[in-house]
Amino acid sequence: MDNAGAQELLMPAIHPKELWEKTGRFKLLGEILITYKDRHGKICVLGPTHEEVITDLVAREIRSYRGLPKTLYQIQTKFRDEPRPRFGVLRSKEFIMKDAYSFDRNKEGLNESYKAMFDAYCRIFERCSLNYITVEADTGFMGGDLSHEFMVPAKSGEDIIASCSECGYTASLTIAECTKDSMRQSPEELKAIREVKTSGVSTVERVSGFLKVRPDQLVKTLIYKADEKPVAILIRADHNLNEVKVTRYLNCSALEMADDKLIKDITGGPLGFSGPVGLKGVRIISDYSVAGMRNFVTGANKADTHLMNVNLARDFKVSDWSDFRYIDGGDPCPKCGKQIKLETTIEVGHTFKLGTKYSKDLGASFLDKDGKDKLCIMGCYGIGINRIIAAAIEQNNDKDGIIWPSSLAPYQVIILPLNMAHKESVKIAEGLYGKLSSENIEVVLDDREESAGIKFKDADLIGIPIQVVIGEKALAKNKIEVKTRKDKKVVQLSEKEAVKEIMKLLP
Numbered sequence: 294m295d296n297a298g299a300q301e302l303l304m305p306a307i308h309p310k311e312l313w314e315k316t317g318r319f320k321l322l323g324e325i326l327i328t329y330k331d332r333h334g335k336i337c338v339l340g341p342t343h344e345e346v347i348t349d350l351v352a353r354e355i356r357s358y359r360g361l362p363k364t365l366y367q368i369q370t371k372f373r374d375e376p377r378p379r380f381g382v383l384r385s386k387e388f389i390m391k392d393a394y395s396f397d398r399n400k401e402g403l404n405e406s407y408k409a410m411f412d413a414y415c416r417i418f419e420r421c422s423l424n425y426i427t428v429e430a431d432t433g434f435m436g437g438d439l440s441h442e443f444m445v446p447a448k449s450g451e452d453i454i455a456s457c458s459e460c461g462y463t464a465s466l467t468i469a470e471c472t473k474d475s476m477r478q479s480p481e482e483l484k485a486i487r488e489v490k491t492s493g494v495s496t497v498e499r500v501s502g503f504l505k506v507r508p509d510q511l512v513k514t515l516i517y518k519a520d521e522k523p524v525a526i527l528i529r530a531d532h533n534l535n536e537v538k539v540t541r542y543l544n545c546s547a548l549e550m551a552d553d554k555l556i557k558d559i560t561g562g563p564l565g566f567s568g569p570v571g572l573k574g575v576r577i578i579s580d581y582s583v584a585g586m587r588n589f590v591t592g593a594n595k596a597d598t599h600l601m602n603v604n605l606a607r608d609f610k611v612s613d614w615s616d617f618r619y620i621d622g623g624d625p626c627p628k629c630g631k632q633i634k635l636e637t638t639i640e641v642g643h644t645f646k647l648g649t650k651y652s653k654d655l656g657a658s659f660l661d662k663d664g665k666d667k668l669c670i671m672g673c674y675g676i677g678i679n680r681i682i683a684a685a686i687e688q689n690n691d692k693d694g695i696i697w698p699s700s701l702a703p704y705q706v707i708i709l710p711l712n713m714a715h716k717e718s719v720k721i722a723e724g725l726y727g728k729l730s731s732e733n734i735e736v737v738l739d740d741r742e743e744s745a746g747i748k749f750k751d752a753d754l755i756g757i758p759i760q761v762v763i764g765e766k767a768l769a770k771n772k773i774e775v776k777t778r779k780d781k782k783v784v785q786l787s788e789k790e791a792v793k794e795i796m797k798l799l800p
């Protein structure tokens with residue numbers, strides 16, 4: 294971070310609520326914020342991120358273009374009452390983040406600062422020996438117009454990315470585009486619409502089983518509230534609605550599913566039986582996937598009833614067509630048309646071009662060269678420190694345990710005297726420990742009175758990159774063993790040679 298031109302500072306973890314109200318994020322983040330009332334009755338926020346605090350600081354400190362550009366960073370504990378905390382350190386309520394914020398005079402400046410951070414992040418993750426992918430991503434509650442996520446492929450990951458091995462397209466699942474391919478009309482002839490009784494059957498699987506039609510011959514009609522205005526969204530029933538795409542399309546700030554009462558008011562029927570035919574007074578928008586369908590099934594807007602052989606244009610009209618669904622594995626790539634592959638990943642870093650949202654709300658302006666007052670243009674950049682640990686372990690392990698990349702290992706060397714009752718072994722182990730320590734090598738000595746088997750097993754499990762084994766048999770020939778955890782290669786060497794070998798193995 295320092296080499297990339299950033300300056301380190303440490304911000305408070307406790308923030309006044311008023312700061313969060315100025316940007317509207319006290320309400321927007323809602324239950325994610327961990328808050329408490331202090332002895333004077335003031336509400337305080339435990340910082341989940343620091344855009345508010347840093348922008349307030351810069352607003353007070355920087356007055357002129359001469360103070361810009363500036364990139365500031367910290368390594369700090371963050372607090373988020375996550376809706377779905379996950380095992381270990383992947384997603385916790387308290388975690389460590391390295392966060393940075395850039396302030397520039399204009400867009401070109403932001404692009405430069407952004408690139409400097411982006412490149413530094415690539416170097417950081419490379420140095421952590423992580424195999425990672427960068428993808429374009431949604432900006433979520435940060436706002437702004439562009440963001441990139443740094444993703445580590447791992448089975449235990451909770452983020453999904455879509456990629457194409459043909460042309461290299463990659464995007465996070467929330468923004469990966471679906472093509473208009475499915476707009477092509479099926480050649481089937483239009484059949485007469487007909488009402489069918491589907492008593493108590495409302496989910497897609499059950500309706501399709503009951504009526505003996507495939508899920509892709511069903512259309513789901515989802516009633517939502519977009520900034521308090523109702524909207525009906527149509528989507529082929531085997532697809533999943535992507536609320537981020539809908540929110541962006543409608544340009545609304547809150548998108549919520551309608552409750553039973555609103556559904557009844559709008560459609561006349563109960564939840565689970567909505568359909569577009571005869572629907573009045575509500576905007577009907579549809580995913581592209583519905584456009585090519587003929588003779589499909591929809592809800593009939595009355596209890597226990599569906600309609601079969603419903604058709605577009607003849608039976609109802611759609612006001613807007615767009616891409617409102619999540620892409621599926623096997624769907625065509627939006628860039629080249631070949632097949633998209635989905636994989637689970639762990640998000641270890643995230644960079645955003647924020648623009649002026651925070652500088653406007655918190656008054657971070659400066660006097661430019663031309664004598665005009667202007668708003669600072671911001672970027673923000675985060676790395677999940679503990680999450681890197683989880684990701685590194687997911688990627689570097691074998692059946693025996695962790696294989697730490699040297700740059701992240703808690704120790705570089707572990708010394709294993711196999712028999713603590715053997716004086717000579719202990720003497721050599723302690724001597725070696727002193728020698729390596731004085732060379733500033735991080736070294737740990739397993740001086741527990743455990744069996745050799747347990748020591749070997751534990752050393753493999755905790756994954757220190759280099760093991761030095763001191764056993765009676767080899768000692769009799771004046772040799773000790775140096776073993777690399779990664780490939781389990783063992784060499785027998787004299788004590789002196791061993792130190793040289795270790796220095797050679799270290800990065």
Ligand SMILES: Nc1ncnc2c1ncn2[C@@H]1O[C@H](COP(=O)(O)OP(=O)(O)O)[C@@H](O)[C@H]1O
Nearest residue numbers: 383384385388390640641642643675676677680
């Ligand atoms: N609850 C958490 N536990 C551990 N790490 C987290 C958590 N939330 C975020 N991070 C890390 O901090 C980085 C920046 O956070 P941000 O992008 O704001 O999080 P999110 O994508 O969860 O909204 C993420 O890329 C991730 O590595």
Ligand SMILES: [Mg+2]
Nearest residue numbers: 442640642643
């Ligand atoms: Mg993120």
Ligand SMILES: [Zn+2]
Nearest residue numbers: 457460626629
């Ligand atoms: Zn492609």
